[in-house]
Amino acid sequence: MRVLLVHQAFVSPGQGGGTRHYEMACRLVKRGYDFTVVASDTNYLDGIRKEGSKGLVSKETIDGINVLRAYTIPTYHRSFVWRVVSFLSFMVTSVLAGLSAGKADLVIGTTPPIFQAVSAWILSVIRRCPFLLEVRDLWPEFAVNMGVLKNPVLIWMARQLESFLYARASHILVNSPAYQDYLLSKGIKAEKISVIPNGVDPEMFNSSMDTRDIRKELNLENKFIATYAGALGMANDIDTILHAASMTDAPEIHYLIVGDGKERPRLQQLAKELNLTNLTFTGGVAKQEMSAYLTASNVCLATLQDIPMFKTVYPNKVFDYMAAGRPVILGIDGVIREVLESANGGVFIHPGKPEELRKAVMAMAVDPQISESMGKSGQDYVTLHFNRDNHAEDLHKLLNKVSRKAA
Template sequence: MAHILFVSYFFTPDSLSTAVLMAELAQELQAQGHRLTVITTTPHYNLEEKALARQPLRPRWGRWVQESQLSGIQVFHVQVAPKGSRIWLRALDYLRYHLFGLWVGWFLVPRADVIFAPSPPLTIGLHAWLLSLRHRAPFIYNVQEIYPDVAVKLGVLRNRLLIRLLQGVERFVYGRAGRVAVISEWFRRDLLQKGVPPARLAVIPNFVDVDFVQPHPRQNTFSQELALDDKFVVLYAGNIGLTQGFETVLEAARRLTHLPDLHFLIIGGGARFDWLARQIQAQGLANMTLLPYQPRERVPEIYATADLCLVPLKRGMAQDTFPSKIYTIMAAARPVVAAADPDTELAWVVEQAGCGWVVPPEDVHALAQAIERAYQERGQAAAMGQSGREYVVEHHARPSVVRRYHELITALTGRPS
């Protein structure tokens, strides 16, 4: 079996969905017989005290590098600041992570057989390449979002020189990676157009723990705490950031105020959380509740509280990113309205699974119409939710997806199962 060095910017005890996904993947690969070491950051996105108590950090090199254990996996944490509305300072956090992470990987980690690096950030690929030189091992670049394309489409990146520089970094990483693992077939097509050889690409989707996220009664402790038992609840749970079209969601909520028992519930955090809170208050939207991230153990009952879930991407975003929350929605047997461009993985999954409706991004009329249809046709919506559950259990349960990573790693390292 192989010694795998995980280089991931997000990892537990941070409770961000990406952090949990990577921690579960590491634990599953360990269960397959591999040895794991992780280089990540200190919890900075969605810290839960219970999670930190289960996986306490202790100093390894002052406050700059700390260490924890996760089911016997050694985890090194580079100190970064808590995430806030400090987008331009995030580059400094990335720089600190890369510098100290390289020091850890160079001097503290025994020789690895393969390095696994999920993006974003894009520079994690350079980090993995440098460590691959030190360990004389190939690296797998795991593309969760296609950068810099996402940042360019959002308008975050406008400087042409910087865009060309990052595109050069992107090509360099694709050219040096032993394998490029993408989470969707549409990502694979995009990278083929960018010149990545087909033999270097592997399509391995993300997974969901279908035992943890299961259908639960609509009336539960969480819905009772929020007095939502007698409401038709439209839920969004996750990152409140730049890729989601919350302007459209706000306008749809305003247009649907004639349905007094329809209520929007938004749970999460991110760069636009404060902006969204101000908008809800300024517009007097009494049919909308905004909450910060909740403890992970409450996820099943949060989704059980929903009658309908939203995945409201902005125009063009579904081409370069794939919101894995769709799998959580499906595992909870809840129908979805997804704002997604045509001919994208998100649109294909929803239509293939028959688990909801796909509407054009940033189309207020279409979004409001789809929500009202689900409100009026609740029996059909519930059947769609059940169809989603059946689909995700068959195609995106954790064991089958992890097995594909296991096979990729053993083929790349030449170490037999």
């Protein structure tokens, strides 16, 4: 089967960011799929254009996956308006790139950003093949809840576009069970929706690896390390971690922020203002190096803003933490809390509460045996219930089902 995926932020293990689509595509390629991805030539975390990119479309092959890098105006980190400009530029160039890919039996559009899903729909119409819409975040609801999108006219237009895509999709795929409930409330029929959650490739993590070198490199040989690993965006509420660090007076505890994003300069300035000597920013780290950072940590942190819609999310970083065998301090309520508590893989704290976070870190440091037990329990749970091998099998069945139905 020839599959075309339009995904502006597609990354491989050699880059920072989530690798869900890379991991799925690799497994489908091994099954004989011809898998092509139309992606941006600009990294969404740091805004830097990929080396070697030329013209409107650059071609490369990554582990059997055909990747077409479409030119994108590099303004993602300037402001909300300029971010939309960047999205719109990719919406146009991704269609041109997709047309250069040749025939397709099925086109996948993934959102957010929602504009790239429009590109995928256009390509499916031109190629006269099914359009599978993957919903990874509930846009525009998240933007409205966060106060990023305030204009009533723009909100109305965004919701009309959302409904337009739902109606025209041959099938809708979501990565959280709560998203399915949201779509049902929008009047989408249950048989049109499938759930393939976020998860992990267990082989990408080694919880028993020797991390003395990385601890030495970070100058944290004898520290209890509490790590946040992921994007540094507005939604991620890294401020709570910084304020928890400012309240922590135990010299053996050190906070590590691994990742990059639009908010990094502001957060580094805040850390300077708080005079934090117990917190380090590493910058962006490739996914293939992430295992070492997580294994070197004693506990991992996951935070999001205290917004009702965030109760619906399955953040991939939580599954990565658990796969690495590390206990999780979870500042996110909702469906991901249910996963963590079912796994006995860590502790929940209320979102946006730095004092709760500080106390949870201290408790983990005081009782390392319980921490290690939680880490092992979480690792066993995600390996069994959220294994990417099983998810790829489910996606293979879904793609064939959608293709046969269209035929």
